[in-house]
Amino acid sequence: MDTKRFIVYGAGAVGGSLGGLLHRAGHEVVLIARGAHLAAIRSDGLRLVTGGGTETLSIAAVSSPAELDSAPGDVLLLAMKSMNTEAALRDLAAVVDPATPIVCVQNGVANERAALRLFPNVYGVCVMFPSTHLEPGVVEPRAWPVPAILDIGRYPAELDETAESIAAALRSAGCHSEPRADIMRWKYHKLLMNLGNAIDATVQPGDGIAELVELACAEGAKVLAAAGIPVTSFDEYRARRGDILSTDRASRSGSSSWQSLVRGTGTIETDYLNGEIVLLSRLHGVPTPVNEHIRQLANTFAREGRPPASLPAAELLAAIH
Structure with a gap:
């Protein structure tokens, strides 16, 4: 596939960082952003803060797909939180060529299926991309010199020339990327890892965090096994990540869910992380009280604007129990 332009829908921590890295590598990029973040990018450029320094990038940005002129060779990178995916897909379906590749650079496992309802060419990405977005106009890939591991495959389970081409573009931007026919097997493992996001977002650091994460992940693994869903092993995942992503930097931020609470968005992605496990538990008759409690708790924090990481683990x- 001759990729001419990357359109990044959702220019937050992951999307903004990836868009900036692709732009920096010489690719044509358009960001779809909103609010103060969009205004800052339009007025002052996108500030990309990496281990190599800070760059201000003059990068095209629009507020909605309606402002795009769809063209052959476009690739759509979805990078919004999962609860916003369906609305974004409806907006895209109204204006872009139906054959446009839709690439889900997102956590969770529901986005690809939602995209496939409206677009025939859908790709999943297993996202290992430590990144931060807390200030309008500023994104920070936290690992350096390799910012991310972004393996890709056609959904539900296939490899093709487009996946190979996109992987090559991601590598040109400094990321590690391998095409994988079994990409969802990797994404389900990442789902298990992301079950701790809501805990990181709501619970005070210290004793008890590890136990809470272990309980949530044990429930998740049990449910996926009952559902017959294949998942990469811990050893496979650890070997893939290896020591590629170095995040030994002075400043540190929390998970994407923690960042949502810090920015006061009023929403959080937990229904598509812990909530995915809860959904599968109800379909397959495997109780998941830990993940359901965490799901409800995180939504309460987001809805009420409670301070992140403020609940004692013991509570x-x-x-x-």
């Missing part, structure tokens, strides 16, 4: 452990 949550007592509630779920």
